[in-house]
Structures are given as C-alpha cells and as structure tokens.
Amino acid sequence: MNPADSLQEKLDAGKIVIIDGGTGTEISRRGVTLETGRSWSANANIAFPDLVRDIHRDYILAGAELITTNTFSTSRDILQREGLSEQTDHINKQSVTLAMDARKRYAAEATITVAGSIGAANTGTPEIIHSDALANYREQVQILAEAGVELIILEMFTRTADLKAAIEAATETGLSIWIGLSCIDHNGQLELGIRGYPQGESIADAVMVSSSPHVKAFCIMHSPPNVTSAALQELSSSTSLPIGAYAHGSVTGSRLVGQPLDGTDPQTYLEYAREWIACGATIVGGCCGTTPEHIQVLTASDVRG
Numbered sequence: 184m185n186p187a188d189s190l191q192e193k194l195d196a197g198k199i200v201i202i203d204g205g206t207g208t209e210i211s212r213r214g215v216t217l218e219t220g221r222s223w224s225a226n227a228n229i230a231f232p233d234l235v236r237d238i239h240r241d242y243i244l245a246g247a248e249l250i251t252t253n254t255f256s257t258s259r260d261i262l263q264r265e266g267l268s269e270q271t272d273h274i275n276k277q278s279v280t281l282a283m284d285a286r287k288r289y290a291a292e293a294t295i296t297v298a299g300s301i302g303a304a305n306t307g308t309p310e311i312i313h314s315d316a317l318a319n320y321r322e323q324v325q326i327l328a329e330a331g332v333e334l335i336i337l338e339m340f341t342r343t344a345d346l347k348a349a350i351e352a353a354t355e356t357g358l359s360i361w362i363g364l365s366c367i368d369h370n371g372q373l374e375l376g377i378r379g380y381p382q383g384e385s386i387a388d389a390v391m392v393s394s395s396p397h398v399k400a401f402c403i404m405h406s407p408p409n410v411t412s413a414a415l416q417e418l419s420s421s422t423s424l425p426i427g428a429y430a431h432g433s434v435t436g437s438r439l440v441g442q443p444l445d446g447t448d449p450q451t452y453l454e455y456a457r458e459w460i461a462c463g464a465t466i467v468g469g470c471c472g473t474t475p476e477h478i479q480v481l482t483a484s485d486v487r488g
C-alpha cells in the first residue's frame with residue numbers, strides 16, 4: 184500500500200500521526216548560512232545535499248511518519264529572485280530524491296510518506312494573483328508529483344486567493360492535499376497571517392475555498408504555539424476533515440538563526456502538543472526552530488495512545 188494511503192487510514196481511524204519538524208532552520212542550525220531572500224533554503228538542495236538528506240534521516244530516526252521535501256521556497260517565481268530560475272526543475276527534483284534516498288536507506292518506503300511542500304507565493308493583489316500564481320504553483324507541483332511525492336502539503340497560506348490557485352494546481356496531480364494555514368493574534372482577533380502581516384481573512388474563509396475532494400486535512404502551521412490551540416478550535420468548527428498542528432519553535436528573523444523562543448524547548452513543546460490533541464488535532468509535528476529532538480520527544484511520549 185502507498186504510505187500516504189496508510190497514513191490516511193490512520194487519520195480516518197482517529198489515530199495520532201506524527202510528522203517531521205523544521206527543515207530550513209535545521210539547515211541553518213547545522214552551520215549553513217542561508218540566503219536572506221525568499222529562496223533561503225532552496226540552494227541547500229544542490230549545494231549541501233548530504234546535509235538535507237541527513238536532516239530527513241534524523242526525522243525518520245526520531246519516528247516521524249511523514250517527511251517533507253525542502254521545497255517551500257523553490258518555485259520558479261522565488262528562485263528567479265536569486266538568479267536560480269533555470270534550475271527550477273533540477274532543484275525540485277533533487278529535493279525529492281534526497282527525501283526518497285533517506286527513506287530508502289532505512290527500507291521505510293512502505294511506512295514513511297514523502298510529502299512535497301509548496302509554499303504560498305503571497306505576491307500580487309488578490310485580484311490579479313490568480314493566473315500568475317496558478318502557473319507558478321502548477322509547474323512546481325507537477326515536478327514534485329512526477330518525481331514521486333505521495334502527498335502535497337500547501338504551507339504557510341494566509342490568503343484565500345493564493346490558496347484557491349494552489350489547490351487548483353495540486354488537484355491536477357491527483358494526489359491528496361494537506362493545507363497548512365498560518366495564523367496570528369491581531370489586536371485580540373485570530374486572523375490568517377504571519378507576524379507583522381495580518382491578512383484580514385479567517386480560518387473559516389480558508390476552509391470555504393478548499394472544497395476540492397483531494398483536500399484531506401487542514402493544519403495550523405508556522406504559527407506561534409500559544410495561538411495554535413485557539414486556531415485549532417476554530418478549524419474544528421469549520422471542517423470535519425482531520426486537523427493538525429505544527430507550530431514555530433523559534434523566531435524566524437531574516438537570518439533564520441533558529442534562536443529558541445522561551446518555552447519551546449522539546450518538553451514544553453510536548454505540553455503544547457498535548458493541548459493541540461485535546462483540541463482535536465490528530466496530525467502533530469513542528470515548523471521553524473523545531474528539531475529532530477522535538478519530534479523524538481513527541482514519538483517517545485504517550486500522545487499516540
């Protein structure tokens with residue numbers, strides 16, 4: 184059975200699934216200085232392939248059941264800002280190969296899902312975004328699908344205009360889609376957005392535009408741990424699909440140094456994870472600043488029952 188189908192069976196049965204943690208910040212923590220622009224971790228796939236493969240390996244060894252390709256920032260639109268657009272095909276294919284190789288080394292092809300990450304473009308105004316963004320998402324998602332990913336994760340989406348375009352592109356692959364929404368507390372109000380960039384739309388708005396039958400789960404991700412529980416409560420009242428959480432473990436400044444936030448060491452992160460599970464989350468992992476140790480603490484705990 185395809186590992187993504189096994190994962191889906193677990194979710195359908197209400198079981199807890201633990202996924203990987205941060206990749207970009209982990210590359211940085213292991214000593215590689217990342218680009219400061221939007222393509223920050225893209226170049227690592229070709230410049231430091233062993234390092235990226237090792238990070239996937241360490242998440243597998245920590246017990247993650249899903250690993251995510253290092254492709255959050257490798258769409259053509261983002262790569263061209265760093266003069267790398269001609270390598271769009273190569274960088275994306277390579278990232279899938281690195282995740283597949285890590286899995287193969289542990290003969291885990293049947294049990295570990297390789298998910299292809301697509302990051303939100305967040306460019307243009309909602310009125311003019313659709314055609315450009317669609318072409319961009321479509322190219323990247325097709326490369327990832329052809330290279331063999333078993334699931335698509337749309338990450339850090341904060342605008343329904345982007346989300347609609349990305350879902351349309353991802354649906355064309357025929358693969359299952361998980362949606363990662365980022366949320367913030369903006370003047371006491373829960374909104375889609377990231378720190379400093381509230382977008383004025385709600386989680387319910389995002390769920391409403393995600394009607395593709397290929398959409399199989401919604402996650403609150405790249406959001407502060409203390410906002411994530413409230414976001415999950417809103418999410419659970421907006422959808423009957425499985426929901427999940429993978430929060431920040433750190434502040435992500437322009438240099439992505441992965442400095443831990445107070446209170447998000449692995450043990451404290453586990454306590455947050457318990458809270459998220461109590462809010463209905465059945466998918467749990469980590470985003471920026473979380474490490475294989477965070478995932479190891481989750482898998483060694485009793486959260487999976």
Ligand SMILES: [Zn+2]
Pocket residue numbers: 404405431470471
């Ligand atoms: Zn993140």
